[in-house]
Amino acid sequence: MKIVEIREKTIPISSPIRNAYIDFSKMTLSLVAVITDVMRDGKPVVGYGFNSNGRYGQGSLMRERFIPRILAADPATLVNEEGSNLDPHKIWDCMFSNEKPGGHGERSVAIGTMDMAIWDAVAKIENKPLFRLLAERYGNGSVNKNIFVYAAGGYYHPGQNLDALKDEMRSYIDRGYTVVKKKIGGASLDEDLRRIDAVMSVLQDGQRLCVDANGRFDMDTSIAYAKALSQYDLFWYEEPGDPLDFELQSVLRSYYDKPMATGEDLFSMQDARNLIRYGGMRPDRDWLQFDCALSYGLVEYLRTLAMLRQHGWSPARCIPHGGHQMSLNIAAGLGLGGNESYPDLFQPFGGFPDGVEVIDGHVTMPELVGIGFEGKANLYSEMRALSS
Structure with a gap:
């Protein structure tokens, strides 16, 4: 072999x-x-x-x-x-x-x-499906096929007004998502708050918004946003400052007592461990977004999960960045809290196998061998062309 x-x-x-x-x-x-x-x-x-x-x-x-x-x-x-x-x-x-x-x-x-x-x-x-192999080798043998997913969008589009932003978010809700995400930090604080208010106006009971600054802010700006965002019941406030500025992340907890999220731009177990040691993250409410595809793969991700357990964190506080089926399999096999999803962007690499629907913010993993790429026709056509 x-x-x-x-x-x-x-x-x-x-x-x-x-x-x-x-x-x-x-x-x-x-x-x-x-x-x-x-x-x-x-x-x-x-x-x-x-x-x-x-x-x-x-x-x-x-x-x-x-x-x-x-x-x-x-x-x-x-x-x-x-x-x-x-x-x-x-x-x-x-x-x-x-x-x-x-x-x-x-x-x-x-x-x-x-x-x-x-x-x-x-x-x-x-x-076997990868999620079953992972559960057998590294989990407790059982799988959770019903995985929470949220819709990542709300980017700054050329010429997109507030009505178009609301239409985008409605489209995610109409497709079964209960949590949506939009970007902040690419405009002024006042404009970002208007964009948040626009999204909040289309959300109903049980539906939530995440905001993501993509590491843009310095300390003062991250605090200013934290104070302004405290008026909302957000699902999380994501990556306010540079991903390696653990002091900024730690200080921010004094100004924002609601859930925060970060980690997608930390690419090793050692960097993830430094976030846990020095970043002030709170295992009762905060979320970790380490992405195995960017951080040396699943072999390293297993080390990261072991480190988290040693520091009192549950895998259920991990919702990886990336929107790919690899993390969906890890979530189902090893008990993560869910996965990011790109309903419209970065196709055909984002999304789920054909026929998989989002129902009440969750997808059910199909019994596809491997990661399941063959179940997504437009993606598999790209893959098959490379290997043929």
Whole structure:
């Protein structure tokens, strides 16, 4: 058993939208296919992966360092003890060989993307949905197929007025979401409050709003927003300051006693641990958004979950960034609190398998082998083109 080929392609997911920090006019991602020598129905088993939006494609790092390391390794060193499947942990160690600690920037995205494809292949070789494999190996054996999801939108669109913003949010509610998210920090505080009021006007009982500053604010601005946002019953106030400014996050709890969220731009267990140690996050109300596709993959995410348990945090306080099916599988198999969703943006990479509906803010995981990419026709057509 071995990996015979790894292919990578950079794909544009450009859009005219922007958040408080970046626009997406030149955004790309990497799509990866890990081709094995295991045959099913006359075809090789192929695992697929891609990185989340907001970080660009990492093809050069994959081609120069990580793919050659895997293909140069003795295949016997990359499989489990029985020789019956690939071992994601051994493959991860192979990718990370000759890498110094620290500096968890672009390489964490490259490894995380490839790690996703490897886990997809592993679950397919076992002929199981990934969430069931995770529950058996690392959970308590049981799965929760009913996963909370929220609709991420509310970006700053060129020429979008308040009526158009309200129409966007209504469209998410009409599709079954009960929690929606909009961006803040890309306009003045007064304008952002008008945008919040517009969204709140279309929400009914039991429906909530998150706001996300994408790390834009300094201390004074984050506090000013915290005071202004306290008048609302928000689901959370997300990433007010730089993701590595743990002091800002810790100080902010004195000005905002409602739920906050951060972590999507922390790309290692060590950085996640520093947030827990020094960021003042509160396990009774705050949310953690670590995204495995950006942070070295599921192998590292398992380390992060173990660290959280050691510090008294439940996996149920994790709602990952990224809106991809990999995190949905982790949520179902390992008891996370839910997952982000992009109903309209970054297609075909966001969203759910065809036929999966959002009902009362939740989706039910289908019994698809692997991560389940084959159940989303427009996404699988991109993947199949890469591996054919």
